[in-house]
Amino acid sequence: MINSYATNNNAISNPTYYQNIRPMFSQYDMVMMGNYFNLHNYEEVKKWANSIYLALQPNDDPNMAMVGWSKLPQVHIMPEVPGKWPDGWIQTFKNWIDTGCPEGQRPDKPEDAVDSRKMAAFIQISQGLTGLPLDITQPNVYPLAVVYFNRLLERPNNQNNGNDTLLQLINDWNTNPTPAHLAQLVKSYSICSDIILIWYNSTTNWNRTLDGFGKGAPVPVPWYGTPASNQYKEALVWKVTLCHPMAWAPEITPFYWEMKPTDDGQYTGLYNKFY
Amino acid sequence: MAFLNYDVVIVGSGVAGAQMAYQFAKNGLYVLVVEAGDVIPNVAQQYPVKQDALDKYFSAPIKDPSAPWPQPKDPNVSWADSKIYAPRPTSPGVNSNNTNGVDWKDQEGNYMQQKAAYAYGSTYERVAGGTTKHWLGTCLRFVPDDFKVMSVYKPPVPGGYDWPIGYSDLEKYYTQAEKEIGVAGDPTVDNAMGAKHSESYPMTPVPQSYLDNVLKTRLQGQTIDGNALNVVGTPQGRNTKVYDGRPACMGNSSCVPICPINAKYDAGVHVSKITSDPALSKYVTFAPRFVAVELKVGADDQISGIFCKSWDPNSGAGNGILFSAKQYVIAAHAVETAKLLLNSPWKNNKTVANSSDMVGRHLMDHICLVVWGNVKKMSGSGYEPVFPYRGPMSTSGIESFRNDPKQRPKTAAFRIEIGNDGWSWPYGGPGYNVGDLIGAARSFSIAQTYGPDLVAKLKETVQSQVRFALELETISGDETMESRVQLSSEVDAMGIPRPTVSYKLPQYTLDGYVYAQAVANQLLGKANIDNKTVLQGGPGTMKFKPTGSSQEITIEFRGAGHSIGTHRMGSDPQKSVVNKDLQSWDHSNLYLVGSGAFPSTATSNPTLTIAALALRAAETITAKIKAAVKSGSEVPA
Numbered sequence: 001m002i003n004s005y006a007t008n009n010n011a012i013s014n015p016t017y018y019q020n021i022r023p024m025f026s027q028y029d030m031v032m033m034g035n036y037f038n039l040h041n042y043e044e045v046k047k048w049a050n051s052i053y054l055a056l057q058p059n060d061d062p063n064m065a066m067v068g069w070s071k072l073p074q075v076h077i078m079p080e081v082p083g084k085w086p087d088g089w090i091q092t093f094k095n096w097i098d099t100g101c102p103e104g105q106r107p108d109k110p111e112d113a114v115d116s117r118k119m120a121a122f123i124q125i126s127q128g129l130t131g132l133p134l135d136i137t138q139p140n141v142y143p144l145a146v147v148y149f150n151r152l153l154e155r156p157n158n159q160n161n162g163n164d165t166l167l168q169l170i171n172d173w174n175t176n177p178t179p180a181h182l183a184q185l186v187k188s189y190s191i192c193s194d195i196i197l198i199w200y201n202s203t204t205n206w207n208r209t210l211d212g213f214g215k216g217a218p219v220p221v222p223w224y225g226t227p228a229s230n231q232y233k234e235a236l237v238w239k240v241t242l243c244h245p246m247a248w249a250p251e252i253t254p255f256y257w258e259m260k261p262t263d264d265g266q267y268t269g270l271y272n273k274f275y
Numbered sequence: 276m277a278f279l280n281y282d283v284v285i286v287g288s289g290v291a292g293a294q295m296a297y298q299f300a301k302n303g304l305y306v307l308v309v310e311a312g313d314v315i316p317n318v319a320q321q322y323p324v325k326q327d328a329l330d331k332y333f334s335a336p337i338k339d340p341s342a343p344w345p346q347p348k349d350p351n352v353s354w355a356d357s358k359i360y361a362p363r364p365t366s367p368g369v370n371s372n373n374t375n376g377v378d379w380k381d382q383e384g385n386y387m388q389q390k391a392a393y394a395y396g397s398t399y400e401r402v403a404g405g406t407t408k409h410w411l412g413t414c415l416r417f418v419p420d421d422f423k424v425m426s427v428y429k430p431p432v433p434g435g436y437d438w439p440i441g442y443s444d445l446e447k448y449y450t451q452a453e454k455e456i457g458v459a460g461d462p463t464v465d466n467a468m469g470a471k472h473s474e475s476y477p478m479t480p481v482p483q484s485y486l487d488n489v490l491k492t493r494l495q496g497q498t499i500d501g502n503a504l505n506v507v508g509t510p511q512g513r514n515t516k517v518y519d520g521r522p523a524c525m526g527n528s529s530c531v532p533i534c535p536i537n538a539k540y541d542a543g544v545h546v547s548k549i550t551s552d553p554a555l556s557k558y559v560t561f562a563p564r565f566v567a568v569e570l571k572v573g574a575d576d577q578i579s580g581i582f583c584k585s586w587d588p589n590s591g592a593g594n595g596i597l598f599s600a601k602q603y604v605i606a607a608h609a610v611e612t613a614k615l616l617l618n619s620p621w622k623n624n625k626t627v628a629n630s631s632d633m634v635g636r637h638l639m640d641h642i643c644l645v646v647w648g649n650v651k652k653m654s655g656s657g658y659e660p661v662f663p664y665r666g667p668m669s670t671s672g673i674e675s676f677r678n679d680p681k682q683r684p685k686t687a688a689f690r691i692e693i694g695n696d697g698w699s700w701p702y703g704g705p706g707y708n709v710g711d712l713i714g715a716a717r718s719f720s721i722a723q724t725y726g727p728d729l730v731a732k733l734k735e736t737v738q739s740q741v742r743f744a745l746e747l748e749t750i751s752g753d754e755t756m757e758s759r760v761q762l763s764s765e766v767d768a769m770g771i772p773r774p775t776v777s778y779k780l781p782q783y784t785l786d787g788y789v790y791a792q793a794v795a796n797q798l799l800g801k802a803n804i805d806n807k808t809v810l811q812g813g814p815g816t817m818k819f820k821p822t823g824s825s826q827e828i829t830i831e832f833r834g835a836g837h838s839i840g841t842h843r844m845g846s847d848p849q850k851s852v853v854n855k856d857l858q859s860w861d862h863s864n865l866y867l868v869g870s871g872a873f874p875s876t877a878t879s880n881p882t883l884t885i886a887a888l889a890l891r892a893a894e895t896i897t898a899k900i901k902a903a904v905k906s907g908s909e910v911p912a
Contacts, residue, residue: 080517131726186722193713193722196729200709232333237705240730241737243664243697244528247333248535257526257666257695258482 011091016104017042021096024089029079046101052078053097056090121170122149128182129192130199130236144234148198155194164189202235281307281560282900284581284600286567286615289405290882291868291889292606293545294455298893300555304900307598308549308559309583311361311566311607312402315344315543332533338699340409340532340836344402354386357768360586361401361566362386364610364774387610388763388775394814395778396834397640399608403563404543406608406836407882409532411668412512412539414458415690415879416449417442418468420678424750424875428683431822432783434753438874439846439855442470445887450474452886453510456540457518460510464674478515480508481524484695486661486741487671489650493802494673499794500682502675504801506693509672512540512882519544526666528696539667566769567607568595570619570627570865578603578627578865584769592769601903602864602896606889609638609838609871613760614774616842621861628842628859628867633852635760637751637840638778639876641689642815642832644747644788645701646795648804649739658739658805663697664705670695676745676794677878687748687787688878691798694742701811701833705737712736741804745791746835747784750875751843754781760841780832782822788830789821837881841871857892866892 012020025039037044045052054072058065070077077084085093096102123145127134134141152166169189174181186192238245242261244252282304285292292308299306315328332343341363354362364387389395399406419442420427425435450473452458459478466472483491483506491506498504513530514523524538537544549559565583573579581603585593605612613635619627628634650659673691682688698704712732714723724732749755758779762772799806810816815832845851848860857872859865868889870881877884 083520129722129725131728131730182726186725190721192725193720196713196722196725197709200733201706235706237709237733237737238664240733241664241705242660242662242734243705243737244526244666246338246527246529246664246696246699248329248527248529252525252527254523254525255482255666257484257670258488260485261662261665 009086009088011088011095013095014099014102015092015096016102017045017096018104018106020092020104021045024085024093042103049093049097049101053090053093056085056093058084118167118170119145119149121173121175122166124175124177125169125173125185125192126195126199128177129186129196132199132236132240134199144231147231148195152191152194152198155191164191166191166195200235200237200240202231281305281598281600283307283602283604283896284309284598285604285606286581287311287405287606287608287611287869288403288542288546288561288563289606289608289869290407290456290542290886292405292604293542293549294452294886295604295606295868295889295893295896296549296559296561297455297545297555298890299897300549300558302897302901303558304897305558306560307600308561309565309567309581309598310403310561310563311611312400312563313361313588314403314546314563315408328533329535332529340398341400343533344400344408354765354767354773355770358588358591359386360564360592360768362767363401364398386767386773388765388773389814390775390777391779393778393817394834395638395640395776396642396815396832397836397838398834399610399836399838401608401611403546403561404541407541408543410512410541410836410882411531411880413669413692413880414453414456414460414510414512414883416465416470416510417445417877417879417884418465418470418678419443420469420683421748421875421877421879424683424688424748428680430684430686430750430783432750432752432754432781434756434850435750436752436845436847436850436874439844444855445884445891446471446473448887448891449883451890452883453477455545455890456512456883456886457514457521458510458512458883459515461508464507465510468674468678476510478518481511481513481515481667481670483508484663484666484670486650486663486695487693489659489661490671490693490741490802493653494798497801499797499801500679502679504673504798505675506671507674509670509692510883511667511670513667514538524667528665528668530668565596566771567605567615568618568769568771570603570605570615571597572619572621572627572862576862578862584771586769601900602866604866604868604892604896606868608869609841610760610774610776612867612869612871613638613841614762614772616867617760617762618772628852628861628865630861631849631852633843633850635841636758637755637843637874638758638760638776639749639751639755639839639873641746641748641835641837641876641880642780642784642788643835644689644745644791644795644830645742645833646745646799646806646808647698647701647740647742648799648806648808649736650741651739651803651805653803658735660734660738661741662738663695663740663742664699664737666695668696669693673798676791682790685786686790687750687784689745689747689787689791690878691794692744692746694744696742697737697740698742698807700742700744701808704740705733708733708737743795743798744833744835745795746837746878746880747787747791748876748878749781749784749839751840752781754783755779755840758840780817780819782819785819785830786822788832789828792830835880837870837876839870839873839876839881842867843874844872845874856895857888858895866896868892 037048055070055075055078057071059069068076233245233247283299283306285308288308288310296306296308328343335342400408422438422441425437454477458476459481460476461480462472487506494504516523521537527535549555550561565585567583569582571580580597580599582597584595616627616634621627650661652659669692671693677688677690712724714720761775763775767773810831818827818829820827842852844853853867857866857868870885
């Protein structure tokens, strides 16, 4: 593609990894380098920064540069597609090394100020309802739980049952639940359906009708909003069914669809994120 | 503008317009490309650039083909007052399953108004790159008999006729189009069907999916009515290696509408070339956000200019401007091309290019019979995991019904597309499967299934999903005369009449649907698939009497996105709009390209043939201009 780098070519003097460096690595770069290191992981890029910097630049010998060799011995100029970075990008990368490879602010930082006792109960309930471990020590689970918890707090009360809110469910939740206790709560609280739906589909469903094509549809309402792209991709339905989420995903391998999946997550774009 | 007198003006930058502009520029002709829509940010390799359109798609509650592109208008605002200057048919309404409950028949609610009892099920995009911004990438050639069905098979299509060109006329251009697009495929299947390739495809085939291979094993050696059920790979405009500066497909599975890495071709590739490559861009003026309003005709019946209006997202509709050129190419999609012609007065109360009164008529599509189900285990009970929703959304098909000499004299032929996309198209899987299992289809429902039981059931039902689309041929004739595009009395935000569509399916095609249904039932049986297809009462629901039956039946078809007809080509100026070179019978400097010129839908997806015909027309026009310059009748622009 001609003119693929239609992006500001000016060098950034004080770049950080999350704000300036990571966005310069494409999915193609990720896949191509995936056997060696993860370009979307701060620690790994920091570790390999000097080698990456050499690989981004044409060889000092013009004859070698002409046939595509980089300054890193035996390595072609990276990336091969769509071609060498603009000079401003390479300078930005050098500036990042020179300033000590600052990390910057992680975009997926968990939200603060959530009642930890209620969150713990919400996680426990979510585990019981989804049938999945939902290990909150894993990097993507806790932030999602916070988002979903807050969204479910805004769910309207069931008009047929004035005691059908998330906080009431949590209030009724035993810290040492039995299957019978969970079954009883499921029968009492329709919000249990919404908890399952929000984890599995990354959206809530209580304004949705499924009457058929062209008649009913999900209706976004103010407290609901629309799911963010990362939530769509992280919806558990993809993970559980070994589906791919019809989304950009760095972990995938060319032509993987030919083969049978060998383990959970390998082909879902969610590998290593939940377990 | 550098100047206002070009060699060629092209309206539209889809696959036909963009590739023609590229050819003209390579030949040193000065060309203006007028594009009604905006330039979509190049969703290429770079994370910050692609993310906007991708985010719009991923966060859309309904992931329809238009989800990443400009949003529908506010349904509470009239069309004349809306701020959408290049609307698409689904803005909002038909087939969009829109969020505002506007019915597809709502005349005010949809840009493209529908008049018939059932809906025309296909849409298009008005953006740079055109409708390839939401195409799947299927790049099949027609088979030779597709061009001459009427004379070879004599099907019951009153008023139908053969194409004025044959496969051999197009073969060279098919090869050229495959190189321009970058097609990955294996010519063996085409060659066996008589569609001989003079050269192989530029890339090795896209691997067939795991699901395809399961079906291939199950159907090996089986036939229906003598037609082998061979599951063969589909040629695709999708890279299997680095090609034309674009990477190989990684299987992000969102081909329709958006390939995040540009492994799938779209006409934005050629738009980028003509606007970015200095060797080409010096010949090209690319004008996005210019809507063609009206063609002007001179006293000599030549097209003398094209009146356009510009727009800006902030300041609104601008003033009009008249562009002139030696030759005019309309490549604006079947519906919009017809709309433009019908909005262009000529003489004797006729409109431009319409002495035959055929403009807008014979609107066609490949109507789709979509069937879906769960793959059963070959022994024992339960379902077999085949792992759909992975890779390109279709990698294979069954092609043997495209040219069945026993059936084609009676009913419409069809191809069978095998979907890797589970039940997402007809049913909204896998998301709706979750709702089904927990019984939460309605608000505030008590969960019926949860915990490990839910996990097990979800795996079983989703991992075994398969979907087939049987895409049926239509041949234009007397019965499609009233299947047409006309002008509405209502206008859009530019003050241009909106298109109305009255869609009518001919009996030959409907009888084909009945036969296709019988084939589908047998196919599911032979592949041991549990049929889960249900009529959903969508806009393609209709009743008719099959030939030889006194009973009406109800069917539900879907559109394939293949808008065909409206300015069909032919050998008779009384029955067609353009000749075999896509040149207007009425105005020798006007060319109407795109699938609107097809006199039949044929039996495969149209994009490759659109490109081949456009490349052929580009060669004709280039030779014509150069000959005129050489003879001294014209001076170089």
